[in-house]
Amino acid sequence: MAKTKTVFYCQKCGANSPKWIGKCPSCNEWNTYVEEVIQTESKENQWRNTTRKESKAAKPRLISEIALEQSPRLVLPDGELNRVLGGGIVPGSLILIGGEPGIGKSTLLLQLAVQLKGKKILYISGEESEQQIRMRAERIGKMQSECYILTETTTQNIFQQIEVLQPEMVIVDSIQTLYSNIYESAPGTVSQIRGCTGELLRFAKETATPVLLIGHITKEGSIAGPKVLEHMVDTVLQFEGDRHHVYRILRAIKNRFGSTAELGIYEMKGDGLAEVANPSALLLSQRDASLSGTAVACTMEGVRPFLIETQALVSSAVYGTPQRTTTGYDLRRLHMILAVLEKRCGFRLAAKDVFLNIAGGIRVEDPAIDLAIICAILSSAEDIAIDPAICFAGEVGLTGEIRPVNRIEARINEAARLGFKEIYVSGYNAGAEKLKKEAAIKVVPVGKVEEVFGLLFG
Numbered sequence: 001m002a003k004t005k006t007v008f009y010c011q012k013c014g015a016n017s018p019k020w021i022g023k024c025p026s027c028n029e030w031n032t033y034v035e036e037v038i039q040t041e042s043k044e045n046q047w048r049n050t051t052r053k054e055s056k057a058a059k060p061r062l063i064s065e066i067a068l069e070q071s072p073r074l075v076l077p078d079g080e081l082n083r084v085l086g087g088g089i090v091p092g093s094l095i096l097i098g099g100e101p102g103i104g105k106s107t108l109l110l111q112l113a114v115q116l117k118g119k120k121i122l123y124i125s126g127e128e129s130e131q132q133i134r135m136r137a138e139r140i141g142k143m144q145s146e147c148y149i150l151t152e153t154t155t156q157n158i159f160q161q162i163e164v165l166q167p168e169m170v171i172v173d174s175i176q177t178l179y180s181n182i183y184e185s186a187p188g189t190v191s192q193i194r195g196c197t198g199e200l201l202r203f204a205k206e207t208a209t210p211v212l213l214i215g216h217i218t219k220e221g222s223i224a225g226p227k228v229l230e231h232m233v234d235t236v237l238q239f240e241g242d243r244h245h246v247y248r249i250l251r252a253i254k255n256r257f258g259s260t261a262e263l264g265i266y267e268m269k270g271d272g273l274a275e276v277a278n279p280s281a282l283l284l285s286q287r288d289a290s291l292s293g294t295a296v297a298c299t300m301e302g303v304r305p306f307l308i309e310t311q312a313l314v315s316s317a318v319y320g321t322p323q324r325t326t327t328g329y330d331l332r333r334l335h336m337i338l339a340v341l342e343k344r345c346g347f348r349l350a351a352k353d354v355f356l357n358i359a360g361g362i363r364v365e366d367p368a369i370d371l372a373i374i375c376a377i378l379s380s381a382e383d384i385a386i387d388p389a390i391c392f393a394g395e396v397g398l399t400g401e402i403r404p405v406n407r408i409e410a411r412i413n414e415a416a417r418l419g420f421k422e423i424y425v426s427g428y429n430a431g432a433e434k435l436k437k438e439a440a441i442k443v444v445p446v447g448k449v450e451e452v453f454g455l456l457f458g
Helices: 043-050 079-085 105-115 130-140 155-165 190-207 228-232 279-283 331-344 367-382 408-417 432-438 449-457
Strands: 003-010 033-040 094-099 120-125 146-150 169-173 211-215 235-240 247-255 263-269 272-275 294-301 304-316 324-327 352-358 390-393 422-426 442-446
Touching: 003 190, 033 190, 079 235, 079 247, 079 263, 094 105, 094 190, 094 228, 105 120, 105 130, 105 169, 105 211, 105 272, 120 155, 130 146, 146 155, 155 190, 169 190, 190 211, 190 228, 279 304, 294 367, 294 408, 304 367, 304 408, 324 331, 331 352, 331 367, 331 449, 352 367, 367 390, 367 449, 390 408, 408 422, 408 432, 432 442, 442 449
Parallel strands: 094 211, 094 235, 120 146, 120 169, 169 211, 294 390, 324 352, 390 422, 422 442
Antiparallel strands: 003 033, 235 247, 247 263, 263 272, 294 304, 304 352
């Protein structure tokens, strides 16, 4: 006979309590506790429902006696996804991909499922019918893999089909739609998401089968469900971008098998997502040499350098309080940069509206973009255009100094490859004088913000 247990769960962070409380002690949110019924089944029923074989009890082993087996990664036909994952998918890994509705999560994974050759893939969908998935696959084209479609939400039925099919990769769209009979709460609740993810995690580790999950995003931009969901998986990928722009960005928030600094860029087209091999050329393709307020920054995402255009507009404030608006850049860092300009260069920007935009709908967190932003603001304030053959790479400190940035050689080489004539870098970079002599373009080392202003605007 099954035992029934009632627990109150916080729908924000996943904390639980035996009784209802108004304020969650973990995340300090109000009125987030919801009663959920948990049914603990007997061992025989769990065995019957999940169809997983029982494993022997684990025993402690000396770390030096553990055999190190190098499992080859599964190299994907998608070069951008390979880069973000650290070189491919590790066997038995559990990967979670989150993003806003309509950003292209399902398209990305369906594109992977139909184009990966020589692998048996099971695509589980709880949101679309088989006909809808086939229509999207026809639009993508190039159906070269052995891809099976299963429209099911109950995990017990899913594992029965997995036992019969024996797939080499499983894709779930989405984890919030799955339902387990062990828990009597509704799909999408804390207990259901955590329980279903735990079953998929055990399946992935026991069979060395990679599992890719799609996760919904809340209004605040975080993955729906308890925070423990992100702790359970091996890799968390964030699919970002503006639906009004054609570019999409894939970032690694957590990666147990690679770096979290890598970035993948896609272009949304009518036939699916296309890889952007040279994002710098696309992001700089609409520049006008006669306009002020623009400057090009050489930024890094992981080991990948690319150049991006920063746009600034400085105008007189119409109302009493000046506006500060940014798109793709940290607003608090803009406030710091404006304070440095007012203190070190004498610009009276306290009564000015300042609008900042990173072209292409991309969000940049590399501090090396600071120097380009300062130059764009100065260019707009003075209404003097910057030579389009000049780019910048440097971090700005509170004292107005231009601080060194990492991988300066890769940034300079990328700027030279794209045809730039000059690049402004920090004079404190190690080997700046050597780079000045050996680089393919003119390297201008600078030490202070006022020095940059004097060289650019006289």
